[in-house]
Amino acid sequence: MPTIVPFGPQHPILVEPIRYLLALEEETVVGVEYEIGYLHKGLEKAMENDYIKDIYFAERVCGICSMVHSTTFVNAVEKLAGIEVPERVKFIRTILLELERLHSHMLWLGIVADSIGFQNLFMLCWRDRELIMDILESLTGNRIHFSMNTVGGLRKDISEKGIRFMLGNLDRFALSVRKIENSLYNDLTVLKRLRGVAYLTREDCKRYGVVGPNARASGYSNDSRMDGYEAYEMIDFSPILKAGGDNLDRVVIRMDEVLQSIGLIRECVRLLPDGEIGEKYKRGVEGETFFRCEAPRGELFYYVRGNGSKKLERVKIRTPTLANLAMMEKVMIGLEFANVPATALFFDPCMSCQDR
């Protein structure tokens, strides 16, 4: 008879509420169920509204990846309205998207380091993350919700001074990331704690529809950036793949992606064209469409339907966390109980996106 142990919704490790029910035989997990929806506010219903106002809602679906939410949403509306935004807008959006990936990955690394008891690394990661937050604040004026996007372009341009500041900070950031990598990969305790834990094969990823860095750590490539939205078709980009499929590779791939993103931002700055930042589009939209972008956690999907007025009829959001939660059962069964909290975080759940 297995013991049932609840985990969550409030737990020292969890930043956001989710509830697991774990069935334990001695120390091994033999069954798992989870319950979501603690943060459900009904944002999709609220988004049946004027699409300019919806951008604010789209940003507030998630506080970590607000830029990618608003970009996906405005891209879907632009696709419906048949608007082609100027090239400068595309590049600036790409820069901001990659900056967001940087701070999200650093945040994630800090939190998982904390979950395996490496508090020092948590502090270091978050200290260096502030360099990125400074960049975002100097470019956009805000730390969390940037309010940069609008349908048809951007609400404000970025300045030369801001770009210079960004490049300087990125250099410092790249140095610290190398240092963190060094201490992480040479730490025997960390390696022992992570290697071979929560193993997932490429086939499993395919079967359960895993997305984002979690899938790429198992060698399954499904990076939406390859679709070439915004400026990704104009810069040299190909996704990083790892074959390990365990918790260690999930760390390695995100660290590699951080370094790759720094390169992408530098390339965007090099290619950044002069020009307009778009015009506000204010007419009604008709028809239905979808758009997908690569959020820091994986593929983000927006479906939008309009009826000819400015009010949208339906907005549907599918977030990467939902796709990733499906295989929680697969990875958890057979784990030791001590590894459960860390593994729950290793898949980078973002419950506020997920429940919205």
Add this chain to the structure above:
Amino acid sequence: MNKALARSPWFLHYDAGGCNGCDIELLACLTPRYDVERFGIVNKGNPKLADILLVVGPITRKSKPVIENLYGQMPEPKVVVAVGSCCVERGIFDGCYGVECLLDEIIPVDVYIPGCAARPGTIIEGIKKAIDLWRAKIEGH
């Protein structure tokens, strides 16, 4: 006894329905740049040992019993802080069907921290106020 109590308040943080923005800013406050731990406050995720409850977000239908439960488990004296505009007065989530009530409709709130997202400076100020309030409550206890 009171003297021993009045050293380091521990806080508990719960996300009751926010967008994560304020949670992340709250965590950022713990880290070297802002470092609220210098006021002697420590983040412990255990309600039975916590003195200060920091709540983010409007109270959704499913979080309401959780908040009541957590508040009930905390020992006296306790201080409650509402972080973020959407916790203070629903903010952008006003009118959403999943939002059940405001925090101060179910438990007494001592400090309000506005802002969407609340900036680290404001959060630090709020936490400092909460600590002072908690000390004052202990004196009078």
